[in-house]
Amino acid sequence: MKAEELRVGNWVKDIKKGYGFIEAIETNWVAACFNCGFGMGVYKILITEIEPIPLTEELLKKCGFQQRPIRNDSYSLCLQEFCIYRNKDTCHFELPNEYGGTGSYVEIKSLHQLQNLYFALTGEELEMNF
Numbered sequence: 001m002k003a004e005e006l007r008v009g010n011w012v013k014d015i016k017k018g019y020g021f022i023e024a025i026e027t028n029w030v031a032a033c034f035n036c037g038f039g040m041g042v043y044k045i046l047i048t049e050i051e052p053i054p055l056t057e058e059l060l061k062k063c064g065f066q067q068r069p070i071r072n073d074s075y076s077l078c079l080q081e082f083c084i085y086r087n088k089d090t091c092h093f094e095l096p097n098e099y100g101g102t103g104s105y106v107e108i109k110s111l112h113q114l115q116n117l118y119f120a121l122t123g124e125e126l127e128m129n130f
Contacts, residue, residue: 001047003027009125010112012050017043019053021128052110055091059111060084062129079126082118084108093117 001012003025010022012032020034023042030050033042053059057077061067065077065084076083085092085105092105108114118126 001050001052003030003047005116006030006112007116007119010115011053011128012112013053014043014045014050017045052112055108055110055114057086060114063114063126064129079118082122084114 006012006022006025008022008025011019012022012030013019014032014034017034020032020036020043022030022032024031029044029046031042031044032050036042060077063079065079068076068078068083070076070085075087076085078084083093090107091109092107106117108117115126118124
């Protein structure tokens with residue numbers, strides 16, 4: 001991971017500490033809260049020691065996304081009007097073109113990418129229910 005991919009509030013994974021959310025970002029390290037409220041706290045961790053959290057259907061549902069069928073092999077998971085399209089191989093956000101159809105798409109592989117995209121398009125933080 002790179003520092004420029006992250007924002008305060010992004011969720012990441014540390015092999016030793018589990019899931020945590022970022023509270024501060026520097027060039028080579030982040031301060032992240034792991035299991036806050038459960039006896040652990042904020043730790044300063046090198047960026048090379050954290051990993052993205054793979055985006056799964058289970059995680060999308062924990063964020064409040066609900067499934068909507070599209071075709072036989074694909075469906076969307078939507079949170080209000082913000083929809084992530086999923087088939088057996090990929091998870092992506094489609095950018096609509098000016099003619100009302102679908103244009104290009106952005107593949108989303110991790111939770112922090114989804115958080116950043118959601119914030120950029122809605123101006124709101126994506127609620128997490130871990």
